[in-house]
Amino acid sequence: MPSLVWALEARMKRWIAGILALFNLANGLVMLSAGSLWWSLVPGAADTGPFNPHLVQDVGIAFIAAGLGLAARALWPAWWPAAVAGAAFLAGHGLLHLVMIAGGHDRHAASDLVAVVLPAALALYSALPNQGERHA
Helix, strand or coil: CHHHHHHHHHHHHHHHHHHHHHHHHHHHHHHHHCHHHHHHHCCCCHHHCCCCHHHHHHHHHHHHHHHHHHHHHHHCHHHHHHHHHHHHHHHHHHHHHHHHHHCCCCCCHHHHHHHHHHHHHHHHHHHCCCHHHCCC
16 A cells, blocks of 8 residues: 555656746746746846846856656656756745745735745655665
């Protein structure tokens, strides 16, 4: 019975990774191609200072890398270490937002929890291997 549960969880993790991959790839591509539009639409981005196109593009590349790692997990389960690397960026980004929320320096806490922290937690969950995948 545990092997059936592990198989179902592995399938769910692949779906979560795939959905997050699409989201992060799209976000990164918009940051690279339409950074000023991204800056104006994302809640809280403009609160951090003036628009810096180079910074937005650099971070866009990080989101693309995270998306590619999660896509690898979704398509090829044995490539879960690539997803862990991508999820590490997302987790660090989410942790930064949690610290800002806890310190009272975030006027968009609700949207940050939903759009940054929750996806980061889901990315970590989906990236880490199941019991049967550790030696795959």
